[in-house]
Amino acid sequence: MKRTIEDINYSETANSLARFAKALAHPTRIEILHYLDSQSCCFTGDLVEIFPLAQSTISQHLKELKNAGLIQGELNSPKIKYCINQENWNKAQKLFEELFKKNLGDSNGNC
Amino acid sequence: MKRTIEDINYSETANSLARFAKALAHPTRIEILHYLDSQSCCFTGDLVEIFPLAQSTISQHLKELKNAGLIQGELNSPKIKYCINQENWNKAQKLFEELFKKNLGDSNGNC
DNA sequence: TTTATTAATCGTTAATTTACGATTAACTAT
DNA sequence: ATAGTTAATCGTAAATTAACGATTAATAAA
Numbered sequence: 001m002k003r004t005i006e007d008i009n010y011s012e013t014a015n016s017l018a019r020f021a022k023a024l025a026h027p028t029r030i031e032i033l034h035y036l037d038s039q040s041c042c043f044t045g046d047l048v049e050i051f052p053l054a055q056s057t058i059s060q061h062l063k064e065l066k067n068a069g070l071i072q073g074e075l076n077s078p079k080i081k082y083c084i085n086q087e088n089w090n091k092a093q094k095l096f097e098e099l100f101k102k103n104l105g106d107s108n109g110n111c
Numbered sequence: 112m113k114r115t116i117e118d119i120n121y122s123e124t125a126n127s128l129a130r131f132a133k134a135l136a137h138p139t140r141i142e143i144l145h146y147l148d149s150q151s152c153c154f155t156g157d158l159v160e161i162f163p164l165a166q167s168t169i170s171q172h173l174k175e176l177k178n179a180g181l182i183q184g185e186l187n188s189p190k191i192k193y194c195i196n197q198e199n200w201n202k203a204q205k206l207f208e209e210l211f212k213k214n215l216g217d218s219n220g221n222c
Numbered sequence: 223t224t225t226a227t228t229a230a231t232c233g234t235t236a237a238t239t240t241a242c243g244a245t246t247a248a249c250t251a252t
Numbered sequence: 253a254t255a256g257t258t259a260a261t262c263g264t265a266a267a268t269t270a271a272c273g274a275t276t277a278a279t280a281a282a
Contacts, residue, residue: 089211189250
């Protein structure tokens with residue numbers, strides 16, 4: 001990313017959406033969220049068993065989801081229990097809803 | 112991406128969602144979609160004027176949106192008119208809707 | 223206190239992404 | 253035919269991402 005000019009000022013919406021989208025931009029992370037949903041919560045170890053990926057890789061994916069705010073971890077020593085961060089999940093839901101809501105009309109045949 | 116083991120079998124849903132999410136994972140592309148929405152369609156040149164980015168960079172972003180199926184281009188020589196690909200847009204909308212719909216309950220206090 | 227368990231972090235490597243300028247291709251218009 | 257316009261593509265560089273194994277940190281159990 002070789003930006004020469006000053007950074008672009010994107011709208012807050014665009015930045016947030018892109019941030020959430022980025023967190024969702026990997027099938028493993030989608031599957032983790034699906035699992036998290038079906039179980040309501042889970043431990044890192046559960047996922048390591050499910051996915052044919054190294055423990056460190058799963059940890060990395062969890063970190064990204066956590067950094068994006070979509071999930072949260074709670075110490076349940078010596079394990080860590082992860083679950084959806086409902087507040088941000090709802091935020092993300094709204095943002096995507098807004099994004100897709102728009103293009104409904106297109107009834108004006110200028111396209 | 113140094114996968115040593117055979118590739119993982121993700122669900123079709125996970126793959127599609129991740130694919131769409133990836134296309135949405137950059138603020139410039141979100142803004143392009145917003146603009147495309149407000150104008151119903153536009154030319155590459157319009158975007159080059161709006162964003163402080165090189166023409167080739169805009170082209171690249173358009174290519175990604177096109178590859179993900181979210182937009183489509185139509186020759187309008189010597190320009191190219193882009194607009195939302197309604198069919199895939201609706202598909203994406205449904206996928207995200209499904210993803211977010213799930214976690215509503217959480218009324219079972221086991222988290 | 224030592225040993226196990228669990229998961230994060232570190233260090234590395236390969237691939238991908240994002241940006242750029244330069245070039246090319248496809249048309250239009252002169 | 254020649255010149256102009258528009259946008260894709262090429263080649264490149266820097267940053268980021270995704271994977272791994274190894275190590276570390278934190279806690280529980282013995």
